Amino acid sequence: MNATLLFVQALNGLQFGILLFLIAAGLTLVFGVMDFINLAHGVQYMVGAYLGATLAAWTGSFWLGLLLTLPATLGFGLLLEFLVFRHFYDRDHLSQVLATFGVILFLNEGVRVVFGTAPLQMPMPELLSGGVTVMDGLLYPTYRIAILAVGLATAGLLWFLVERTRAGMLVRAGASNAPMVSALGVDIRRLFMLVFGFGAMLAGFAGALATPILSVEPGMGDTPLILAFVVIVIGGIGSIRGAFLGALLVGLVETLGRGLMPDLMRLVMDPSAARQTGAALASMLVYIVMAAILTFRPAGLFPARR
Amino acid sequence: MAFQDNPGFARRTLLAGSGAAVLAAPAIAQSAPIKIGLVVTATGPAASLGTHLRDGWLLGMRHLDTKIGGRRVETLVIDDELRPDVAVTKVRAALERDKVDFIVGVVFSNILGAIIRPVTDAGTFLISTNAGPSTLAGRGCSPYFFTTSYNNDQVHSVMGQVAQDSNYRRVFVMTPNYQAGRDAVAGFKSKFQGTVVDEVYVPLTQLDFSAELARIASLRPDAIFTFMPGGLGVNLVKQYRQAGLATIPFLSTFTVDEATLPAQGEAALGFYAAASWAPNMDNPANQAFVRDFEGVYNYVPATYAAQSYDAARLLDSAVKKVGGNLTDKNALRAAIAAADFRSVRGPFRFGINQYPVQDFWQLQVARRPDGRFQTETVRKVLSANIDPWAPECRMPVRI
Numbered sequence: 001m002n003a004t005l006l007f008v009q010a011l012n013g014l015q016f017g018i019l020l021f022l023i024a025a026g027l028t029l030v031f032g033v034m035d036f037i038n039l040a041h042g043v044q045y046m047v048g049a050y051l052g053a054t055l056a057a058w059t060g061s062f063w064l065g066l067l068l069t070l071p072a073t074l075g076f077g078l079l080l081e082f083l084v085f086r087h088f089y090d091r092d093h094l095s096q097v098l099a100t101f102g103v104i105l106f107l108n109e110g111v112r113v114v115f116g117t118a119p120l121q122m123p124m125p126e127l128l129s130g131g132v133t134v135m136d137g138l139l140y141p142t143y144r145i146a147i148l149a150v151g152l153a154t155a156g157l158l159w160f161l162v163e164r165t166r167a168g169m170l171v172r173a174g175a176s177n178a179p180m181v182s183a184l185g186v187d188i189r190r191l192f193m194l195v196f197g198f199g200a201m202l203a204g205f206a207g208a209l210a211t212p213i214l215s216v217e218p219g220m221g222d223t224p225l226i227l228a229f230v231v232i233v234i235g236g237i238g239s240i241r242g243a244f245l246g247a248l249l250v251g252l253v254e255t256l257g258r259g260l261m262p263d264l265m266r267l268v269m270d271p272s273a274a275r276q277t278g279a280a281l282a283s284m285l286v287y288i289v290m291a292a293i294l295t296f297r298p299a300g301l302f303p304a305r306r
Numbered sequence: 307m308a309f310q311d312n313p314g315f316a317r318r319t320l321l322a323g324s325g326a327a328v329l330a331a332p333a334i335a336q337s338a339p340i341k342i343g344l345v346v347t348a349t350g351p352a353a354s355l356g357t358h359l360r361d362g363w364l365l366g367m368r369h370l371d372t373k374i375g376g377r378r379v380e381t382l383v384i385d386d387e388l389r390p391d392v393a394v395t396k397v398r399a400a401l402e403r404d405k406v407d408f409i410v411g412v413v414f415s416n417i418l419g420a421i422i423r424p425v426t427d428a429g430t431f432l433i434s435t436n437a438g439p440s441t442l443a444g445r446g447c448s449p450y451f452f453t454t455s456y457n458n459d460q461v462h463s464v465m466g467q468v469a470q471d472s473n474y475r476r477v478f479v480m481t482p483n484y485q486a487g488r489d490a491v492a493g494f495k496s497k498f499q500g501t502v503v504d505e506v507y508v509p510l511t512q513l514d515f516s517a518e519l520a521r522i523a524s525l526r527p528d529a530i531f532t533f534m535p536g537g538l539g540v541n542l543v544k545q546y547r548q549a550g551l552a553t554i555p556f557l558s559t560f561t562v563d564e565a566t567l568p569a570q571g572e573a574a575l576g577f578y579a580a581a582s583w584a585p586n587m588d589n590p591a592n593q594a595f596v597r598d599f600e601g602v603y604n605y606v607p608a609t610y611a612a613q614s615y616d617a618a619r620l621l622d623s624a625v626k627k628v629g630g631n632l633t634d635k636n637a638l639r640a641a642i643a644a645a646d647f648r649s650v651r652g653p654f655r656f657g658i659n660q661y662p663v664q665d666f667w668q669l670q671v672a673r674r675p676d677g678r679f680q681t682e683t684v685r686k687v688l689s690a691n692i693d694p695w696a697p698e699c700r701m702p703v704r705i
Contacts, residue, residue: 005524012516019514109349117353118605119540119569124548131550138523139550144516213548214513215540215569219351223511258508259517272505279483279507 004135009259010252011134015144017251018151022206023224024231024243025158026199032175032238034192036089037096040080040103041203042225048073048204049216050111053122062125062212069208070201077200081193089192104222112218122211143212150209154202158240171195175238227254230290236300245301250286257285339378340625340632343406345397345421347413348385351537354565355413355610356385359435361603362611363410365595366618368602374618375625382406386413390420397421401428407632408433410617413610415439415458415486426450429635429705431642433621435614438661440489444695447659449705452642454613454620456582457661457693458486462493464580464666464687465531465557471687474528474555475500480518481533483507490533490559496694503527508538515542519549529555540569547573562671564608567679570671579669579681582662583612583651586682591619592650606680612650623647635705657692659699665689 027041051072056065084103088096128146131139162168170191173181182188207221214220231250235242262278269277293301344363346356360383372379382400386393400406401424409425409432412418418437425432426448434453442448443457469477479494479502481487491505503525506518522530534542539561546556556577564585567574585596585606595615599607607615620642627641628634643656657663666688669681 002524005520008520009517012514012520016514016516112349112353117348117357118565119354119537121569121571123571131548133550135520135523137526137551137553138520139548141548143548213541213544215537215544217351217537217540217569218353220537223513255514255517259521262506275505275507276483279509283483283509 005259008134008138008140009256011140013252013255014248015148015251016255017248018148019206019210020224020227020231020251021244021247022151022154022209023203024228024235024247025154025240026202027228028232028235028238028240028243029171029195030199031232033171033178033195034089034174035178036085036192036196037093037100038085038199039097039100039225040107041199041228042221043104043107044073044077044080044200044203044221045207045210045224046111046218046221047076047107048207049211049214049220050115050120050207051076051204052208053120053211053216054115056122056211062123066205066208069204073204073207074197074201076204077197078193080200081196085196086189086193108218117218119215119217120211122216124212147209154205155240155244162240167194227286230286232300234290234293234300236297236303239300239302242300242302249289253289254286257282261285339380340374340408341404341406342379342381342621343384343397343400343404343409343411344381345384345386345393345409345411345417347388347417348383350388352388352413355436355536355608358565358608358610359411359413359614361599362607362614363435363618365599365602365611366615369594369598370618370622374622375628375630377625377630384411386417386421388414388417390416393417394420394424398424401425401430406430408621410621411435411614412437418442422448422451431638433617433642435617436610438693440693440695443659443661443693444698445700447699447701449639449660449702452620452656452660454616454662455609456664456666457695458489459493459496459695460666460688460691460693461559461580461582462490462533463497463694464668465559465578466494466497467687468578468580468668469494469498469500469529469531469557472529472555476503476525476527477501477557478503478506478522478525478527478530479532480506480508480522480530482510482512482535482538484510487533494531498531500528510538512538513541515545516549519545519551522551522554523549527554529557531557532561533559534561536566539566543570543577544573552576562681564606564680565610567671567681568605571679572673574671574679575673577671578684579671580666580687581609581669581681582664582666583609584667584669584683585680587651589648589650589652591648592652595650606678616647616649616651616654619647619649620645639705653690657696658701659693659696660701661693661696663690663692666691 023045030036030038048069052065052069055068056062059065088099124143128143131141134140170186174191231246232243235246261282262275265274265278346360348356384396412434413436415437432451436455438453438455438457442451479491481490559580562574562577562579623646624641628637645655655663665686668684668687670684672682673679
C-alpha cells in the first residue's frame, strides 16, 4: 500500500460519501423536521433511477432525462405523501415503520411489473465518458469527478436554502419545535409536504445520477437506505451539515476499510485467515464506528435539536 | 399468451393445447394430464433468472404442443420467493393437493436444499434445471434427483483451466464473502497452478468497487477471476470498464450472461465466461430454440432457459419410453437416465450421480449484428467432464 494508492482510495471514499450524502440529505430533512421515519426513502432513490433511465431512453439524452427526473420524482414524492404518508404523521414510529415498509414492498414489486425483472441499461453520457489517469493503469472516470462536483454543489445549495432563506428558517424551526412553529401561524402541514417532496426529489436525483455506475434493478435502494440511516444517525438527525460530514465519514471508512483491513490483519495472522477476517471486519467497520460515535455523542455529531 | 408479459404472478395454472389434444392422441394417451410443478424465483432481485427459467420451459412446452410423451401437460408455476420456508410450503401443497407428477426448475441451491427431501420422500422425480449443489452430487445423491445443468465447481474449474492454458502467471481473485464465493475460489484454484496475487472477498451488498479496482490496478495481474452474480456483476463490469482496467483479461463465472448483459451492454464486451451452453452453438436443436425463444419472448435466452428447455425435451423422451405410464418408478427413472433427446448443447448424458456428463466451453461476450449482446463460444475447455463429487455417490440400483 503506497501513498498513491492511499490517495486514490481516499478519493474513492470521498466520492462514495458524496453519493451517500445525496441520498441521506432528503432522509435527514424528513426525519429531523417531521420526526417521520421514512423507510421508503430507498425506494424513492430506486424510482429516481428507473425514471432517469427511462426518461433518458425516451428523450435520447442523458441530460434531458436527468433534468426531467427532478419534477417527476418531486411529483411522485408528493403523490406518495398525499396517498400514504400524511396519514401517519401523528402516529407513533412503529406505525410509520410498518407503513413505509409496506411502500417498499409495493414499489419493489411495482417496478418489476412495470419495467420487468431484468436490470435496465443506462449508458454513460458521451461528454463524461473519459477518465483521468490517477495512477499507473487506473483511470478515474470523469463521471465520478462530476458526481463529486454535483454533490458539493448540492451540499452548498442545501446549506444556502436551509441557513439563508425564509423557507429554510421555517424548516430549522420545525426541526427544533414543530408545535411552536404551528402556533406562530405557519401551515406546518404544507411545510411538511414541501419538505417531503423535496426529500423525495433529492433521493430520485441521487438515483438517476447513480445509474451509469450502478445496476438499475428492483430492490436497488435497500442497501443505500441502510447506509443512509447510518449517515444521519452519525451526523445528527435533521442536520444537513451532519449528514454531509457523516456521509463523507461513512464513505471513507467503508472504502478505506475494505482497502486496508486485509493488509492490517495480515500483520497479526496468516494470509488466508487475514483475508476472511479482514473482509468480515471491513463490512462491520461502519457500524463499529457508528456505535463508537453514539457512545460519546448519543445525539450524533451535529444534532439539529438541542 | 398473457403470462409472458406478466411476471408478477405468484402461482398460476397454465392450461394450453386443450383443443389440439384430440388431434394427435396416440393409443398411449391417458385422460388425466401430467402435472408439472415448475419452481422458479419470481420475486426479489433474482427474479430475472426465474423468468429465463420459466420461459425456457414454456417454449419447450410450445414446441411439444403442450404434451410430453403424448400426454397433455399442465404446468403449475410455483414462486419460491427465494425463501426456503416458502418454497417448502408451496412445494408440499403442489405434491399433496395438486398431486404433481414432476417437480422441475429451481434456480438456487438453498431452495433446492430445502425442497429436495419433501419431493424425493414423496417418491416424485425432481429435475433441477439450474441448481446443482455438490451435496446432491456426492454423498447426498438421490435416485429421484436429476439435473440438466451442472455442478457449480465444474464451471469455476473451467476458468482455472482457461487461466492455466492462457499462461497467466499472476491472477487476482475476487468473489462475494459467502459459501458460494469461497467455493468459486476453490473451484478456480483446482485447475490453476500459477500465483493468486490476492484474494478479495466483498460483502454481498457491495455497491462501489472502486477500492478493489484501485487494488487491481496497483497489483497489475495478468488476469482477474471473479464470480459476481446478478446486480453485483452489473456494478463490477460497468465500473471495471470505466476504470480503464479492461486491458486486464476479465475471467468470470455467472457474472456476464444473457440475464445481466442487457444491463451491462458494451461494458462487458470481450469479457470471458464459462458454461456448457451458449446461444451461438451450432446445432439444429439450438438454432430452433434460440430463434423461437427470441421470437416469442423478445430477449436472448441464458443458460437457465436452455437447461429448462432441455428438461422439457428430456421428460418428453422419458415419458415416451415408458408409454405414458408413470407408475413404474424404476422404468421411469431408467428412461430419464437414458437421456434420449437432442440437447441444445450437443452431446449430453447422465453420469452415475444423475448429473450431466458434458463439455464445458470458454465464452466471450460479443455484440450480434442486430445490436444485442450474447456470450459466444471461444473454445472447448473440458470434454465429457464428470463433476468432482460423482465418485462419492453411492447410487442405489433400484428405488
